[in-house]
Amino acid sequence: MAVTGVSARRRWAGLAVLSASVLLVVMDMTVLNVALPAISEDLRPTSVELLWMVDAYSLVLSGLLVTASALGDRWGRKRMLLTGFGVFGLASTAVLLADSAADVIAVRALLGVGGAMIMPSTLSMIRNLFTDPGERARALGVWSAMAAMGAALGPILAGFLLEHFPWQSAFLVNVPVMVAAVAAGLFLLPESRNPKPGRWDALGTVLSMAGMTALLYAVKTFGKDGLTSPAALAAAVVAVVALSWFVVRCARRPDPLLEIKLFRSPPFSAGVVTALSTSIAMAAVLLLLAQWMQLVQGYAPLETGVRLLPAALAALVASPLAPVLAERIGARVVLAGGLVVTGLGFLVLWLAPQPLGYWPVAGALALIGAGNGALAIASAVIMAGSPPEKSGSAAAIEETSYEVGAALGVAVLGSVAAAVYRGGLDYAGPGAQAARESLGGALDVAGELGAQGARLVEMARAAFTDSLALTSGAGAALILVGAVAVWLLTPRDLDLRAVEH
Template sequence: MTITDATAVPARRRWAGLAVLSASVLLVVMDMTVLNVALPAISEDLRPDSIELLWMVDAYALVLSGLLVTVSALGDRWGRKRMLLTGFGVFGAASLAVLAADSPLEVIAVRALLGVGGAMIMPSTLSMIRNLFTDPGERAKALGVWAAMAAVGAALGPIVAGFLLEHFSWHSAFLVNVPVMVVAIAAGLFLLPESRNPDPGRWDVLATVLSMAGMVALLYAVKNFGKYGLADPGALVAAVVAVVALGWFVARCLSRPDPLLEIRLFRSAPFSAGVVTALTTSIAMAAVLLLLAQWMQLVQGYPPLETGLRLLPAAAAAIIASPLAPVLAARIGARTVLAGGLALTGLGFLLVYLAPAPLGYGPVAGALVLIGAGNGSLAIASAAIMSGTPAAKSGSAAAIEETSYEIGGALGVAVLGSVAAAVYRGELAYAGPAAGVVRESLGGALGVAKELGPAAGHLAAQARRAFTESLILTSGAGVALMLAGTLIVWFLTPRVLDVTAQHH
């Protein structure tokens, strides 16, 4: 069965299809967070150098972001169901290939292949929801479920990885994907209808190359500016490549009647507001998970599994808020929910910033609840993006939304992570042995402290205090960022915007 915008899919099949799409998103998002917990075990086993370690972390996001636009456009032509099921197969095969990986380069290759699968899966799920649910009210509810499952995936990643690493080798953190992907392929074959753009136009080879080169260069530049500062020559070259390639790509898309990516969607204020919401929320979540996971393990001393459990309040709040967001939007307006979600996230940062010293888990748990509840607005952001998008252009809309998540995640780590690193170095007045390692990271400082003998306790306490202070001051920067996002979204979003109403 191939559906177009006018073809109704039976209700039972629609919601069963949503279950398959939501489960796949849960797993892909979960996989993004698993590596953070598994990395120490992989490092101990394979002994990668610093460059290899960097590529283990970055390969997935770089490949995924580079392919999003191309794969979405291919899915519009080839069939979104076909693209999704192929993505399931690639993701499962890459996860299984980890059994043969016994060197850092092979793990990097597995991560890159997972990025290929993720690029096929993520935008396909969103564009298929747009085509499955032609009624905007139903679509808003479906996107609420989708957003909730993404939040569950982010929370389950560290917990599942922590449990597996306590009982099995690091390979198990990848292998858990395999049976789920087999079930997803079988269920998707029977439950998901096919959909495609009936008139996709000619394929633009130059735009394909420009989008890949520009997105990979942009993400590489953002990540390396965050790690090495604005003077890093590699990041500067990548930034220039990104500006030239993406500028050329946008100009080319705007000049063609059948562009690879429909940039003109940004002429819609609700669409732009949804993208800004997704981008800003992703910046916040990436920084929160990065800094709080380190603070819990290295300052508070919680083991990986307990750290995952203590991060759960954010997911629990998002699971509750995401399905409620469409109901709230119908009552108080989509603009209030979109801007209010960002404001709630800002309040979460403010709670950490204003918490009495010494910082304890109580204020952090409260902040996680507020940040998770603010994440509920992503359901309305997706609805705002998709509600005014024609079904034939749903691939472009999905690619833009997913790209905003990827760029937001990279910016969160690069910008707020860099602020945290600068504050940490500024607070740490240490000039003893291995001062460079100590000032580079809290993990490095604690490693040096273990070798210092009697002075170890003083250095460890000093480094932990400096990191906690950096977390608090970075939360202050987070407040400013979320306030700016709130104001932009408030003024971008029309005063009356009903994402549950039919658009033509």
């Protein structure tokens, strides 16, 4: 059943709970990057364990997105969301018991379970809380702004906590917020579910979990170990077989786990392309920018987080404004135009004069954040293109686009950056292999060389800056291609106030 007759005050109060939850979950995705050095110093993980600390969250999250959203449609979206809050809070508390790398990996995996319950549930509940398409677009603008703020505040909060408290504090900060979210959600959020859920597809559940987990693992492993990696090739085969079988199964069933037929709608596909192309470019370039600020510019983690704020502040302004602009100039212009503005931000990084300084970067971040306001319209189009009882499918598709896009960005564009860095590092002295692996490795080698390492530091930082610039150019090209695709897919007269499945 869809939610009907909910007062405006309760709708917007419910949105506050949903936005706060997505703010925290997105923050948590970025916290580990800042906390990893402290965790490594305390627990001394192996290189493999370190990779699993990073990857466990996204692998579990991506594997469970379809299943969790389908369960929410049947069991109740409010129940699924509150259960996700509980799991997330429990996992965050469990870090107190973590005294080994394996324990941290388990905590990250459990956080992924909670995240898979929370993220699609927030979107599907907004779809059912706000039945008016125009009002829903504004609500999704607020939701998108909170997600952008979470991505920016995560490193800042983690940097602050790690300067004053042990690394466990970066996880424990989740607990009181999740307790408050459960309490508020019990009173403010109405329940909704699919009134005719049909039979549960057990085989489809296995196929979706195996296929998505294998896909993300393959993409990540290809990026780390190259295209000839046996583990990545095996995972890719599993992903292709399982997901192909899953798609065929969903297309033939009257009650599929994932409503594949939603892609028949060109506006829906345009929204997915927007989310996918943006996340591919953003994940890689922002990761490189964070390293550039710390290892080239010498900023501390907290200062790095603050200097990344222009993107979040611009998105905070642009996301709520995007639906208003869409009403005035059309959703098509805002969707494609937002991608163009984002692409211009990446072009600034590519074309900025060398040596690259912070102020061109700040301008680029502001453009990228402003362009990301289009993601609010993408969410509105995606959610409006699904019937209320299938809103979980639409939410799962959107969240999967972000997860797969981020993995592809780090793997593909990250590999481009690594190749450019290696090609630009003309060094054949002691420790050359380690220096060519990464900028951090080059700085370590230079430290061992003493005064003779100054030249290596200069070359490595210049090579890394070049890799950032060229990767930004590749990201700009990708986003501009996405803008053309979105322009062609989106009807000229698309009106969010009238769009409804």
